[in-house]
Amino acid sequence: MLRTRRGVVAVVAPLIIGLTACAPSAPDSASSSGAAQQITLDVWGWRQEDVAAYKKIFKIYEDAHPGVKVKYVPYKSTEYDTILRTGLADANGPDVAQLRSYGLLQPLVAAGSLVPLGDEVKELGAFPETILDGARGVTDKKVYGVPFAIQTMHVIYNKAILNKHGIAPPTTWDSMIAAFDKLKAAEVTPLAATMTDTWMLPVQQEIFGATTYGGHDYLKRMLAGQAKFTDRPWVDSLTTWKGTSKYWGPQFEGTSYTDAQALFTSGKAAMFPGGIWELAAFAKAGPELEMGIFNVPPAPGAAVTEPLVPGFVDGSFGVSAKTPEKAAALDLVRWMASPEFGKAFSKELRQISAVPAVAPEDPLLAQALTAYQANPSPYVTYAYFSGGTPTAWDLASESLSKFALGRSTADQAAKHVQQGIDQWFKPTP
């Protein structure tokens, strides 16, 4: 549809331009259609709430590149993957597309829908390998997108409540538990934990359990086939996480994601274990809410001595293999790997940009990023064991739900994950 309309524009535009003499400035060198002086790049994405922000961000690019218009076309998040799969299959689809990371990216790579960016976007060389992992094809190891955001996981707390009860952000496991006890005694729910939306369970398990299994070191051994989900460290990390369940509030079994958010923003719960992406939503729901973040200190018997900050790549921007404006599209994603884009992205969307050396203006985001860079930990089930079916993330969501509800042991929960991925995962020794 859009292309057809653009085609009409291509035919009609010169006539009008000739009449009104308000021609755009010099045609872009990347222009392939010749007749058209104006290139419109469609960028598809799943963030309907970000349209206004992207308009501002892309304005910077448009100003520097006369003759190129960049349009953010959002789709409903839950339907986006299906729409994108079909959209990438023909030339009327997107020129540039927001891509999900890790396992969810793989079907698009397998279908050959994307342009590998390794040779095209030199700027990617400056990105850390663990960040590029989010945009890599698991079989060919090529990078297919420019990562745009890093998400980190912490315990988000309500400053007013902690101050009221004389609690400082904890630096040791024991002081954290003491803080939880104090809040509980004062009839404040310490942790607004999500239960019924099971995708949040692996998030919470990473936040509380990462130090128990040991983060990247353990992951490295898992990828090499020297360690498994069913080995002690990972199984124990489940127990560590569930050990906090008495602070999850009354009837936590029925708490949904939105319930948990509301418990926190309404001040009924003091803390929310979750991703840094919550900040924007929390700020909107409670403009008065003053928030802080802390990272869970090493649990008793932890494999490390520092708190670990789990994080992952949220998504990337890739180029459709079918786009008729390939050169212009590549130009745009090259810009998306630049600090100029990173800064604008971080400022407008209140998120951590994946572009190296771009510090967020927001102090909480800056704190999150600094902590992540100092002690990064992987989001193991989501990021590294999601390249086959079933994904460890799905398996963990299911089995952690059963485990938290007391329907299975930690060993059974871990076995569920291992048994599922054993069917496709091949370690690389």
Add this chain to the structure above:
Amino acid sequence: MRRLARRRGGYRANRVAWRWIAAFCLPALLLYGLFVVVPLVTAFYYGLFRWEGIRQGEFVGLGNYGEVLTRYPLSEEIPAALWHNGLFFVGTMAIQNTVGLGLAVLLYRNPRGKRFFQTVFSLPYLISPLIVGYIWSLLLSPSFGPVNFMLRTVGLDSWARPWLGEPDTALPVLILVNAWQWVGGPMLIFLAALGGIPRELEEAAAMDGASAFRTFWSVRFPLLMPAVGVITVLTFIGCFNIFDLVYALGGSDGGPGGAMDVLGLLYYRTAFEGGTNAIGESSALAIMIFALVFGISVVLERVLRRREVTP
């Protein structure tokens, strides 16, 4: 002459009738073909190939069927989901259709306000199951829901619980919410069927001294069997194809510990949260679900029709 006229008339009538029948059936047949037969055949065809994203790969025959049935955890989720669908069907028959029949009998015997109650009981029909699901999940929320709040206010604290968060209560809640929405259906069908029973049969039973209970079970109920048959088959199809309400109440994972996981959700996860070969595997799963529902529906229909009596 007369014979000829009749034959000619008959001939003409047949011919006209045939054309009219064709004219009336064709649009429906076209739509049926386009939206039912074509997707079904396509799904069957798609299920025979390996897919890489949206790219059709090599022919694998029944490979996807084998994959779906044997791959962990699907191999355990399919029987579990079937079991939940079965429980859902039994529960719905026991609650929704029994209550529907009860309401129908009450309204039939006491026609005052019949119209009003008919409308009231059928009103939830007008709401999308997704909305019904979201409304009920809000009502039942342990933190903010009015249901638990009410239970606590009247002193039933121990009854207040995370209804949709506990594996033991999730499926019964699903059955009740579903019944709440659809109870008007069986009620209307039973009401119509009750109206169709000749009065003299009931009068004869009364003359013979049969009690109201006896009259119901020995006279009315056997004559309601055609309605029971229709409702059973429709309930079966509805229960084995359920998706929207469960999704709204428990998400795509099927609620706490998968306690509400049903075939529809399993299909959804395979198709939209599956991996590279999602199209192949979900098509295979869809065909198996179709074969199951279709097969059992036909058998059910046969069995129930045999038990029908005519007045």
